[in-house]
Amino acid sequence: MGLLRFGLPAALVAVGLVTAPYIQRFNPANRPVDAWALALIVVAGAATAFRARWPLPTLVVVVLSTTTYLTVGYPYGPIMFSVAVAVFEVARRRSLPTASLWCGGALAVLLVHLLTNSAALDGYLGLAPGSAWVAIPFTLGVARRLVVEAGTRERLEAERRLVDAERLRLAQEVHDVVGHGLAAIQMQADIALHLQRTKPDQAAVALEAISRASADALAELRTTLAEISPDAPDRAPTPGLAHLDALVARVEAAGLTVGVVRRGTPSPVPSAVDVAAYRVLQEALTNVVKHSAHPKASVVVEHGPASLTLVVSNQNLTGAPPSEGIGITGMRRRVEHLGGTLTAAQHDRTFEVRAILPLTPSS
Known part of the structure; x- marks a missing residue:
């Protein structure tokens, strides 16, 4: 930049x-070039060194x-x-109205010489040289400014989309963790209230379950929030299918009976797929805890050569398909982000969530 700033004026x-x-x-009718002419050439050329910082005074x-x-x-x-x-x-560094006003004024001043210079072209022909030296660079400068502004807007929009996507991802993670934990705590609290009236000596068991569920939820929430600060010293391992048994145990402690079936040969899966699979199972089971009147669910985890299939189903006694809320929408977003598919549909009196995750995620 320094070379361009001073190199162009020097040239x-x-x-x-x-x-x-x-x-x-070429035109002897003009006034002979003397020291004053050379001084004016030097002043005009040297002034362009300040064109970036003070474009209007330079003009x-x-x-x-x-x-x-x-x-x-x-x-x-x-x-x-x-x-x-x-x-x-x-034209490049000022708005179009401001640049038009100043450059139009510059053109008017520049054409004054047509009235005093006898060697200038006569009539309208005399307007062409001066007008061209203003109109052409003005057009190029405006075009350059528009290109730069468009690039800036695109960059800011891309940055905004990245920020929004990260906020959405963190919001979904917090929703999954907190929703799952609160659903288990609520069910255990209902059980504790019931036992307090009928079997007070067993209410402590439910309270212990509430304590465990809240501790697990807080630990997982800290793990999620630690992603904002990757250097956090207490960052815990990211949840995955290896934690499925612990997830099932927490859900069963909340009063839900879960049957787990594993098919195929388990193999290492990409980290993004592993986390998404765990979150889908977690949210689907949480929905059963919160919304189903039948406290029983079945989970199928099928390892295929190119994809991982997850199925969570439970009996829907009402027969009416539940409306899609933030939970199902979030699950679908997770799966489709990795190039997979997710369906949540009613089959007779059974509600089923089925997710297919490719082992080579597209995103």
Whole structure:
């Protein structure tokens, strides 16, 4: 950037100083190039060094120097490149209304020489050179600014989508953990209240289950929140299918009977698939605890050569399919994010959640 900032002004000054004496030969009617002409070329070229920081003052200095140069009768030459550079920077770095106003004014001032320079082109032909040196760089500068602004908007939008996606992922994780824990605690609390009235001596068992369920939920919640700070010292292992038995034990402690069937040959699965599978099973069983009047569910985990299939079903005594809430929506989002499919449907009087996760996730 430093080389471009000072290299371009140096080049404009050098080209102007070298070529100005020779341009005089093409039109002897112009005023001979002298020390004042060279000084104006230097001022116009050197001013462009400040074009990025002060584009409007730079435009003023360059246009006034160039107009003075042309008005007193010096020949057209590379000094016009300084005008083009200054106009380009204003159009690039200022809004369209502001740039149009300043560059339009610059053009009006620049064309003053048509009234005083006898060597200038006559009539409308005289407008063409000055107008071109402003209109063309102005158009290029506006186009450049629009491209940069579009790129900035796209980058900000991409960053916003990433932030929103991360928030959604963390919200889903917290929902799964807290929802599962609270469902188990609520059921155990109901059992404790019932036992307190009928068998007070056994209420302690339910209270112990509540304590275990809350401790497990808090531990898993800390694991989820620790993902925000990867260097957290108490970060726990990410849950997966290896924790299925512990999940089933917690659900059964809440009063639900769960039958687990494993099919196929278990093999290592990608971490993302492992976590998604655990969360799907957790949420499906939590929904049974919260919504089903029949406290029994069956779980099938089938390992295939290219996919992992999960099925959670329970008897729906009402026969009416439950409405999809944040739980089923979240499960489907998890599975589809990895290129899989999830269905939650009523079959006769059995409600079934079926998820198929590819072992080579697409995302």
